[in-house]
Amino acid sequence: MPQAALALTEDRRRCTGEPHQALHALLPDTDQPLTIPAARHPEQAQLEAAVFLACCEIGSLVHRVKFVSEGNQRVMMLGTELPHVGTDWDFELADCTVDEHGRLITPVVTCLEATRAAKAQTPVPQPRTEKTEGPVQIGALTRLIYHAVHKQETDAARQLRDTARLQLPRCEGQALEHLQRAIDHANDWIHQQDRARRRLFNRLDEAIRYGHDRNVSTLIPQVRKHLLGDAAATPQEAATLQAADAFLEEALRRAARERRAAKELRAAEARTQEARQAAAEEERRARRAAAREERRTRREAEAQERENQPVTQALGRKARNKARGRVQSITGRLRREALSTEQLQELVEELVVAAKEAGDILSPAEQNKVKEWAERSPSPQKSRTRPKPRPRSRSRSRTSSRALPRCRRISCPLRRLSGEP
Structure with missing residues (x-):
């Protein structure tokens, strides 16, 4: 196969x-x-061995990939094969990295490179030689001092200044003058840097003492940058710098807590706002539903009113016609019959009520008749204060009480004495 x-x-x-x-x-x-x-000749065997060892020194390794079935899954496994060693599959893909050239670096490659680096760092014995130091050149030393000051290398300027001070006894004339001028220039620069250094540490200490985290975060990089080109920090400066680092870490943790609290507060406000909006939306929906129900009810009522309007109008016409009939009946009765004052007043009141119920269905003549009867009707106050009739004398002719219309029968004492009924 x-x-x-x-x-x-x-x-x-x-x-x-x-x-x-x-x-x-x-x-x-x-x-x-x-x-x-096998090699046929010893030279061939030696050549093959040399090539093999050279390949091993070069690092001829191979990355291999295989797939293993685990149930219903296919798992990819990565391995690294070394010459004359075999393939190592005993590592995870997460343990591998990729360098800046895009090459895969496995743990096997890392171990191999560490071994080679250890071999390269092994000191190689060298023959002992005595190094003779020549005399210091004053001109070169002066130039180095000016160059260190120009490049703002404070530590180098200190060392060169100290060296130049040691060379002052063997200088004279113009060389001594140039060297002294360079030493003074270096001293001025070093004093200026020392003042700046003290000022930075004083400001940092003050910022830590008053809790100005923004100033601390700004001053720490400046202090570290200043210390890079200068001498090492003193114990007091190191303590100040350590306190600044601790203060900044605490400020960062406090800021992180505040951000989390603010985030939680914003989230709570957002939830409250969402709940408020949901309640407002629910209220709006309820109002819209109520408005729709009201409009529907009003439309139904209007429709029902339109349907009932002809019946209502017919009933109204019928009632007015009936009231008109009562008006005609009452006016005819008033015209035909002889009624008492109370009966007349009751009929006139009933006539006025019927005229109001009839409304504009009455003709102008009927309305005038109603007004005339209302004006002719005696008021209730006048009927109460109506004077009693005077008794008639004997000389007058006796008249039957029936001949007096609209008057009550009055019993006279003289008639009782005379025996008249």
């Missing part, structure tokens, strides 16, 4: 680099792996 043939030639292909097509014809019939033939 092709897969079995590949397995039989795998070792030789790995060691010699020969292609499988060339080795396939050399496979034996015993299904044994194809071995590497």
